[in-house]
Amino acid sequence: MTQDRAVRTREAILAAAVEEFSSEGYAGARIDAIAQRSRANKQRIYAYFGNKESLFRAVQADALAKLIACEEAVLERAEAEPQRLTAHLRDGYITFHRDHPEFRRILAWANLAGIGPEGGSAEHRTAVLKRLKKVFQRAQTCGGAPAGTEFSPWLVAVTAIIYFIFSNQRTASVNLGMSLADPKVHDELVRSAIDLLGPPQPRDRQA
Amino acid sequence: MTQDRAVRTREAILAAAVEEFSSEGYAGARIDAIAQRSRANKQRIYAYFGNKESLFRAVQADALAKLIACEEAVLERAEAEPQRLTAHLRDGYITFHRDHPEFRRILAWANLAGIGPEGGSAEHRTAVLKRLKKVFQRAQTCGGAPAGTEFSPWLVAVTAIIYFIFSNQRTASVNLGMSLADPKVHDELVRSAIDLLGPPQPRDRQA
Amino acid sequence: MTQDRAVRTREAILAAAVEEFSSEGYAGARIDAIAQRSRANKQRIYAYFGNKESLFRAVQADALAKLIACEEAVLERAEAEPQRLTAHLRDGYITFHRDHPEFRRILAWANLAGIGPEGGSAEHRTAVLKRLKKVFQRAQTCGGAPAGTEFSPWLVAVTAIIYFIFSNQRTASVNLGMSLADPKVHDELVRSAIDLLGPPQPRDRQA
Amino acid sequence: MTQDRAVRTREAILAAAVEEFSSEGYAGARIDAIAQRSRANKQRIYAYFGNKESLFRAVQADALAKLIACEEAVLERAEAEPQRLTAHLRDGYITFHRDHPEFRRILAWANLAGIGPEGGSAEHRTAVLKRLKKVFQRAQTCGGAPAGTEFSPWLVAVTAIIYFIFSNQRTASVNLGMSLADPKVHDELVRSAIDLLGPPQPRDRQA
C-alpha cells in the first residue's frame, strides 16, 4: 500500500536533513535548504516529520542507530578477542568518526540545544552498553582493559578523548602546535592519549 | 576623559551577549534579545561591535581571557607544587567550568559553527601553554604527572575528560545510568577518569 | 444501478463540509479538515464538487433546502390556522435555528464573503415566499398578523429579530446584561420583541 | 519622545486593517495586504499590534468607538427631544451604517469567528446603554417610544431590523423582489419595519 516513491522521498529528506543539521546546527538549519538538497517538496518534510524539531530528533535517532551498529560490530570483535578490547573500541570509534563525520556534530548540536533524540533510541543504546560492560570485565583479566578500574570512568575517558580530538581539531591544532588535519598525526595523538589509560598494549602499537 | 557611560554600555552589551550566545548558539542568538538583556539600544551594539559575527568573536575572546586567567592561577599553584600538577589542573578546570558554565558552551558553539575568536586571543593562549609544558616536565620527575609520556596527549586527555563530562551531562546520565546532575557523583567520575591517566595520587583524594 | 458507495461518500463529504464551513467560514475552512471529518479522500471532494467555492455553494444550497422544508411545514400549519400565523412562523424559526445552529452561520459567512448559493436554490425559495404572502393577507383579517401593514416589512422584521438575537448572543449578553445562553431568557426576549410588531396574541403566550 | 512618524504609521496600519478585515474577514484578511494598503512595513504591524488576532481586536475596538460616538450624538438629540427617540435612533443608525459600511461587517465577522474586541471597549458601551435606557423611559411618556414595553426587546428589535436589512441586502433583494440597492427603497423598508414596533409617529414620516 505504501508507495515506493514515498519511501525514497522520506529517505532523501532524512539524508538531506542529516547534512544540513550537521553543518548548520538546529537553529542554523533551514527547512528550505533541506527541501532543496533532497529535491523534495517542503510540504513533504512536514507530512513525514511533523516539524523542524521532530525532524531533528529523527536525524538524531538515525545517527544513534548508526553508532549502535558500529558498537555492535566492535562488540563482536571484542567478544572474540577480549585481550584487545581497548584497541578494538578505539579503532572502531576512530573509523566510525572518520566515516560519519556528521555524527559527532549532530550530537554536539543536540546536546547544546537541549533537544534529545526520538523516544526509544536511548533505550536501545543502554542494552549495547550492558553488553560492553561484560566484555570489559572479561578484558580486565587478560590485559584488554586496565585492571583495577571501574567501567564507567574507563568508557568515559576513551569516548571523551576520541570525541574531543575530533571535535576540536582546529582549536587543538593552534594550541598544541600540531597539524591535526594530517590523519597520521591525528591517529598518533588519539592512540597515545588512550594509551595513557592503561598498561601499554605493545602488540597493537605496530598494527 | 573616558566616557564612563559608554564603557558601561559596552560592558553590559558584552555580558548580555555572553549569556545569549551561550544559551542559544550563534545562529539561535537574537540581537534583539541581547539589546533587551543589556537594556541597551540595538544601534549601540552595531556601533560598538560591528555586526553579529564580530560580536560573537568578541564574546569568544572574552571567554578565552577568563580561561587564560584561570590557567595562570593554576600555573602559579603548580609551579609552587609541581608534584600536584595534575590535581591542580583538574581542580582548576572543574572549578572554572562550574563557575563559568557559559564558557564551554560558547566554545563548543563556536567550534561547530566554525567561527573563531578575535585575532590575538589565540596567541596569548599559546604563551600560557608553553609555560604549562615546562611545569609538566618538572612534574614528571616528582610524581605530579605520569612519567614516560608526552605533554600533548596528556593535556588533551585531561582536557577531554573534563570537557566531555561537563558537555554531555544529559546524554551521559542516560547512558551510564548515573545522575551526573549531582555534583558529588559528577566529581567522582571526573576524578576517577583522570586518575586513569597516571599513578593514583592518594594525598589529594581526601581534599 | 446507483453506486451506493459513491452516494454515501458524497453525503459524508457534504455533511463534513457543512460543519467545517459553519464553524470556520469560507476562508477559514480547510479542505483537509473536511476530508478528515468525512473520512473521505481529498480527491473525492474535487471529483464531486469541483473546488472549494463550489463546495461552499453546495453547502449553502443544502442549508437553504432545509430552511425551505421548515418554512413549508410552517406554511401548512399557518394555512390551517391563519389566526396564529405570527406565532407559527416565530416558533417554526426558533425551533429551526435551535435544531440547525449551523444554518444561520453558513448564511452569515456567505453573505459577508459575497458567495451565493448554487443557482436554482434562490428561485425555489421565492415560490415559498409567494405562498407565505397569501397566508399573511388572510391572517391580517383574523388577527394572525398586524392589519394595516405590508408583507415585506413585517417579514423582514420577524426574520431580523430572530436572526439577530441568535447571531449576537455573546455581544447581546454583554450589552443587555442578560444571559442569552439560558434558552428561557432567550425565548422570552424573542417573543417580547416580536410581540412589539403587532397586537398581543394572548392565546399562545402560555403555549 | 514618541515620534510623529510613528503615530502616522500606526494610524495608517489601523485604517488599512479596518478595510482589509472588513472586506475579507479575520481568516481571509492578509497581513501582506494590510502592509501594502498602509504602505507600511510588515514588521511595523507586529511592532505596534503584536499579531493578527490582536490587530483584529484593535480594529474592533476602533469600530466600537465610532459606534459609541454615534450613539452619544443620538443621545444628545434624544435627550433634547425625547418624543422623537425612535426616529432619532433609527436615523442615527441608518446614517452611521451608511457612513461606516465596514462597521457591521467587522462586528459580524468577529461574532462568527468568536474573537472579541480589546478589553475595556465593551464596558464603555454599557455606560452608553444605561443612559439610553433612561431616555427610553422618558420617551415612553411622550410618544417617543411604545408605552407598555420593556427596554431590551425594543432596543433589540430596532437594532435587529436595521442590521438585518443592511446585512442581507443581496439576499433580501432576491427574496422580496425589491432592489434594496436603491437607498430610497431601502430607507422606506427600514422605516416601515420599525414603525411596526410602535404607534405611527406621523410627524417624522415627512422628515
Add this chain to the structure above:
DNA sequence: TATGAATGAGCATTCATTCAT
C-alpha cells in the same frame, strides 16, 4: 471509485541591519 504522494504559491511572523532624530 478510490487513495497516498506530490506540488507551488502563499501566510503569519521574525531577523539582522540601517535611518532619522
Add this chain to the structure above:
DNA sequence: AATGAATGAATGCTCATTCAT
C-alpha cells in the same frame, strides 16, 4: 552617545489543488 522607527529578505509552516496508481 543614544534612541525609536523603519526595512527587506528570510523562516517555519500551510493551503488548495493535481498526479499516479
